[in-house]
Amino acid sequence: MFDIYLDSPNLSDLEKDYLLRAVDSNFVSTLGPFVPEFEEKFAKYLNVNSCVSVQSGTAAIHMALYELGIGAGDEVIVPAITFVATVNPIVYCGATPVFVDVDANTWNIDPEKIKGAITSKTKAIIVVHLYGNPCDMNTIMKIAGEHGLYVIEDATESLGAIYKGKYTGTIGHMGCFSFNGNKIITTGGGGMIATNDKKRAEHIKYLVNQARDNFPGYHHSEIGFNYRMTNLEAALGLAQFERLDEFLSKKQLFKKIYKDVFDGIEVIELQKEYTDAISSSWLFSIKIDTKKVKKTIPEIQDKLKDREIPSRRIFKPIVDMPPYLKYKRGNYNNSYDIYERGLNLPSSTLNEPEGIEYTAKSLLEILGI
Structure with missing residues (x-):
């Protein structure tokens, strides 16, 4: 393990x-x-x-x-x-x-x-x-x-x-x-x-x-x-x-592993990079089609936790936090969608590639794929 x-x-x-x-x-x-x-x-x-x-x-x-x-x-x-x-x-x-x-x-x-x-x-x-x-x-x-x-x-x-x-x-x-x-x-x-x-x-x-x-x-x-x-x-x-180059190289390796495992999986959407941009992949993050898999993000997190896999929800839109409610104006549809369906996956450089692959495949099993 x-x-x-x-x-x-x-x-x-x-x-x-x-x-x-x-x-x-x-x-x-x-x-x-x-x-x-x-x-x-x-x-x-x-x-x-x-x-x-x-x-x-x-x-x-x-x-x-x-x-x-x-x-x-x-x-x-x-x-x-x-x-x-x-x-x-x-x-x-x-x-x-x-x-x-x-x-x-x-x-x-x-x-x-x-x-x-x-x-x-x-x-x-x-x-x-x-x-x-x-x-x-x-x-x-x-x-x-x-x-x-x-x-x-x-x-x-x-x-x-x-x-x-x-x-x-x-x-x-x-x-x-x-x-x-x-x-x-x-x-x-x-x-x-x-x-x-x-x-x-x-x-x-x-x-x-x-x-x-x-x-x-x-x-x-x-x-x-x-x-x-x-x-x-x-x-x-x-x-x-x-050790920065070592850390950044590991982050890129982890990103590749996640991408390879999730390739072609319609219910998982990756955070996309602009042309000529390279993310540092501090936290590898995805959106899940929670309606199709019939599971909420907290439910998915609980299943990951059962396998001793930590995860984190995407940041909650700040306009819904008490100090900032008064600044809320217009619509934030994309922000809410990302919050409701987004998930941060293990990305620490303490991980080994095998652990990242295990995480990705475990998520697919939890989603019923």
């Missing part, structure tokens, strides 16, 4: 070595050499001018919005299906989230819906590369350019994903990454902001350190934030970063 993992982190002796080096150096908090090294290596990998490490993906999105001047009276367009951390920072800034439906095939924000949601108050668009699948960035950037809007990429789930030769998180004005324990690489918590605007990056780096000036003593000329990454976290991140 296989041990099967949904999205657990993959840690090794390399991570232990890096963490011990950080402890032995006595730099365990926000000072230490591993933080700038992690930022520099991340920027080089993405081929951007600057990266700034922060405490979480949420903090990254918050600081991106804040640095771009998003505030009271502004509107920010977001997809109705995403993790709530994409949206909360908009409210932190005093701005208004404007939810739009997603594309039925890619599950990402629908560019046509973006066009219909733009008003005189619109200041920015947050795109989410859902489950690692790149958005239609060329179309979105064109729309943004025509209306003078900022584009923030929520790339928290898509490290290593590629859109037309560029990494996600490098195409908009700011890209935000997460290193939570379940992401492709982890620092335990942590996040990163990527941008080609060096001036803004330097200002963010200043802000996340409580906006502390270089004068003697403690002098702060702006309202700052305690969003710095620690040296311990960066040490873990550097070790994980050395």
Whole structure:
């Protein structure tokens, strides 16, 4: 029998070595050499001018919005299906989230819906590369350019994903990454902001350190934030970063196995990728024709659980959550359909190919195929 993992982190002796080096150096908090090294290596990998490490993906999105001047009276367009951390920072800034439906095939924000949601108050668009699948960035950037809007990429789930030769998180004005324990690489918590605007990056780096000036003593000329990454976290991140290619290769292998097993199965629909886009496949996700198989997603999950196979439902549309009910407008038909019929399958790099194949074939048996 296989041990099967949904999205657990993959840690090794390399991570232990890096963490011990950080402890032995006595730099365990926000000072230490591993933080700038992690930022520099991340920027080089993405081929951007600057990266700034922060405490979480949420903090990254918050600081991106804040640095771009998003505030009271502004509107920010977001997809109705995403993790709530994409949206909360908009409210932190005093701005208004404007939810739009997603594309039925890619599950990402629908560019046509973006066009219909733009008003005189619109200041920015947050795109989410859902489950690692790149958005239609060329179309979105064109729309943004025509209306003078900022584009923030929520790339928290898509490290290593590629859109037309560029990494996600490098195409908009700011890209935000997460290193939570379940992401492709982890620092335990942590996040990163990527941008080609060096001036803004330097200002963010200043802000996340409580906006502390270089004068003697403690002098702060702006309202700052305690969003710095620690040296311990960066040490873990550097070790994980050395293994990124290994992790991404495994994700692609798992995707191939799932695709091969599900090929030709009419009741299963895969999350589709745009032309010239490669998903990082952070979580391999499908839609099931629940009417034809006569089973709900929770019922299917229970059957998987009986076989010790973990799974997760697709994100619930945020417009149905109590804090955001007042922002609900229009229709979100695709978002509801994806939520009602969608399922995340085991994708952790701790898995072995045999476990992924077992998962896929078990699902077919549960569906009566």
